Amino acid sequence: MLAATLVLALAGPIPDSAHYVHLEPEHVVIDSEWSASTQEPLATPLPDDATMEVLGEHTLRVTMPRDEAERDDVLPLPLPPGDGVHRVTFDHRISFRPDPSLELAPRGTRAVGRNVHRADIRRVDMAFGRPRKDTTAHYVHSEGLRGTGGFAGSLKDAKTRRQRLMLFASALFIFVVAGLMAIARAVRRRAEAEHADEILAREIDSLATR
């Protein structure tokens, strides 16, 4: 155990990172924090239209055009070199669907990729703080991201996805209202006959009791 700790200390921190993806009117912004120094080169190159700013020794920000991010199947994360675990969280206005090939398994409010263990999650959360509970935190190992050059999946403005759903809901609404009107029309005659029968039965009863 002591030897393992010593080896880890000599090798430096495990190159984990945490990324928070949020929207600006025209851009997608990725705020990243590394356990390693941001002076290190990126593990995977960023696309040409993305700009990177180093904000501090461990923090950096990548900004890319929104339409580009929505069109591509990969979210280009600024990853540190080496093998580590990377946590990605999204603003609630973003609807992100990870690629099924990543095989992310849900664990409560977390989605955990291959080769990511409980201890890795704890280490990442200790280093970068616990993720917000209102958003799904995705934990992916470097090997799952390196091949594609980022986090594979489809990113959309949550509103756009909702608008599509709204179209379907509108069609369903029309269908249900038409159904209700049809039922109302179909049952009208029977209800009137039932009502007339009730009145007649009452009249007969009152005549019988006289």
Add this chain to the structure above:
Amino acid sequence: MNKTAKMLSELLDISRGRVPEDLGPARRVRLITGAALSSLVFAAVWGLAAGSTAPLLALGNLAKVPMVVLFSVLAALPAGVLAHRLSDSTESTRSLLLSFSGSVFAGTLCAAVLAPIVAVYYLTSEWAGPYLGMGSAFVSVAVAGVLFLHGAFKGVSREERRSRIIPKLVLAIVTLGVMPQFIALASPILPEHTVFDEGVDVVASEGAH
């Protein structure tokens, strides 16, 4: 009194828990569909008032607000009917649905009655309009909820009350639970951004901050 006015009057009585004893199955179904369709019209009236500052929003609200009401109610029905079947109530499923549709009718009627005030304030005040818009919606939901639950206590024994209140609570809770999501789906309904525009995500994140 013409047929529509008579039906509206009957529905108001039902929403107050006064269900006529001699109601046959066909008349119950007719009242349920009548209540549902009237509720949609009332909800559209409120929607028109709430979006009165922007013609396109008002036009959209004519369909969006009734949609929110209808889908929230429909989404709650399976859970409510199941709870009703599992509880030991002597009330028929049709009666439960009748009292549910009656209270939704009363709630949306309340919104429609408040609609002119909402429209006037939206058109004349930057400050009071949004408060009145949201406030009238809350009042309508509260009216519907209170009337619906109150119906469970009217003229029944203590044991029967217990078995009647469970399905009613399930219906009310599920309706209120899904409503924010349908509001988010249909947003914008009000001209300004509200906490319900993004559904439960924003409500949760407000709580997390």
